[in-house]
Amino acid sequence: MPDPYSADLAAAAAIAAEHLAGLGERPVWRPVPEAERAWLSGQELPERGRPLGELLEDARTRVLPYPMGNGHPRFFGWVNSPPNPAGVLVEPLAAALNPSCAGGDHAGPHLERAAVRWLAELVGFPHPPGGGLLTSGASMATVICLATARQRAALADGWDAREEGLSGRPPMVMYVTEEGHSCLHKAAQLLGLGSRQVRVVPVDGAYRMDVGALRAMVEEDLRTGLRPFCVAGSAGTVNSGAVDPLGEIADVAAEHGLWFHVDGAYGALGVLADGAAPHYAGLERADSLALDPHKWLGVPVGCGCALLRDPGAARAAFSLVPSYLIDDNAGDLGWFSEYGPEQTRPFRALKTWATLSHLGRSGVERLVNHTTGLARTLAAMVEESGDFELLAPVTTSITAFRYRPRPTGLDALNRAIPGAVQARGNAFITGTRLGGRDALRACFLHPDTTERDLAVLLEEIRLAAKTLQRGDAAKAGEPRVRRGRGSA
Secondary structure: OOOOOHHHHHHHHHHHHHHHHOHHHOOOOOOOOHHHHHHHHHOOOOOOOOOHHHHHHHHHHHHOOOOOOOOOOOEOOOOOOOOOHHHHHHHHHHHHHOOOOOOOOOHHHHHHHHHHHHHHHHHOOOOOOOOEEEEOOHHHHHHHHHHHHHHHHHHHOOOOHHHHOOOOOOOEEEEEEOOOOHHHHHHHHHOOOOHHHEEEEOEOOOOOEOHHHHHHHHHHHHHOOOEEEEEEEEEOOOOOOOEOOHHHHHHHHHHHOOEEEEEOOOOHHHHHOOOOHHHHOOHHHOOEEEEOOOOOOOOOOOOEEEEEOOHHHHHHHHOOOOHHHOOOOOOOOOOHHHHOOOOOOOOHHHHHHHHHHHHHHHHHHHHHHHHHHHHHHHHHHHHHOOOEEEOOOOOOOEEEEEEOOOOOOHHHHHHHHHHHHHHHOOOEOEEEEEOOEEEEEEEOOOOOOOHHHHHHHHHHHHHHHHHHHOOOHHHHHOOOOOOOOOOO
8 A cells, every 4th residue: 555645755855856956047035925925924724634735735836936045056145055955855854753862772862973073073173972962053052052151160169050040149251252143142141141241352453352352351350350251252253254363262261261162153164164274273272162054064954063172061051850861871971951951852963964974074175165265256356346345354255345336325325235136136145234334245155156146246236236326226126037047
């Protein structure tokens, strides 16, 4: 008797393949029409279950036509990669098994040990047994690392933050730069430290942490009776791709007994680019590192990683094993759920393992070199032009720049350009603020992006700006989409 799901599974695979195969010939992005938006968000729960075939047809006609755009080779926004095909292929298998990877003797936890070790090896981070776990993303990885740092500081001072809370203790202070990711601030708020105890360290002209200012701030906080406990450096910021002077930060952390955390969510893998290693010197001295396989590597979204020099510190911060979960066969490392807040943990390791296995170390290096090369090429094109301005050195695969066709009104123009470019459908770029100025930033993660795509991007910016300058912003959204990738 035939499997009742075989035909629908085959249909789902065909729909996914068709979607991925045609991405380069479709608009990068287009807005969701009002009628479709109303259907997507306003549906009523069916009284009776619907056939799988109908659901697939809805997904094909009403979901897939309105992507975020990150699968397209001319998507240069934020830090969102296209999905690696190996990760796409195995996602249904993880769902078919549907395990909880909290722990236990099944494939999921064992494969996670390997995937985490591979990630640590790629970026050159020390990896003791059990020294990391996969998370939903770097935001959760950051919470895990900072909670571990908080508990270590409390225990060093002779008390237990888990047991006693923070009330009545000297405020714990952590240090980030103005270019530090928002997840660091959110983690501080969530962990009860408070935004007031997050010191924002100035940056230098290359948007890297000013280590002299860091040292002065730590010493001042010590004099006033506060408790500095953590400094967070960046191995590739999301604004400009800057890498902080990690070795110098590690020196300050060692002098004052601070936990040294590195946010490498996007940029840590940049260490693999030719000639990049000196920028990352000191990364190996960090106490913890957050990174995102679902960024540069293209693992399907929902996979971050927390790496820890001392896994026992994380276990001290999180382990809580109820009687019904005691596993006498767990070994010295225990369960993954003892190292973070999640008890039920999805099978993230399968897509991570598959992606890394499919790429291999040489493939990861090739991808990093290709994308960092594109960022440098765009920077050169910007500097050679007469109407663009480079705003930051290129260190990773991000180019920060702005359009400068005239001497005045540049902030307003550059603030409006991303939306106008997106609406045209031929490229996707986002904006930011850098050094007090509105800027454009292009992030390169797609293995199929070419130098021709960079030329299209600059021309799209010029065309969108002309429309804006004429005061006819509506024309930027007219259906003038060129379907082929090679057209200008």
